[in-house]
Amino acid sequence: MKKLYRSRSNRMLGGVLGGLAEYSGIDASLLRVLFALAFILGVGTLGLVYIIWIFVVPNREDVI
Incomplete structure (x- = not known):
């Protein structure tokens, strides 16, 4: 299964x-x-989503 990493x-x-x-x-x-x-173009919540993803999505090396 593919996983999302930063x-x-x-x-x-x-x-x-x-x-x-x-x-x-x-x-x-x-x-x-x-x-x-x-x-x-006004989808202003994308900035908030990006900031949340920084804290939620792990770095590739941080995952074992």
Whole structure:
């Protein structure tokens, strides 16, 4: 079963979108652009979701 982890190698801020890109198979740059556009266009809860994911989703090396 695939699990979602924050990326250590493909990160800009917290590694959440890099990990989500690895999990889903989507290019991380495309995911970041879509996230930024959605945030700018008024989906303001995305910032809060991102911050929560930083604390909830574990780093890849932290998991045994």
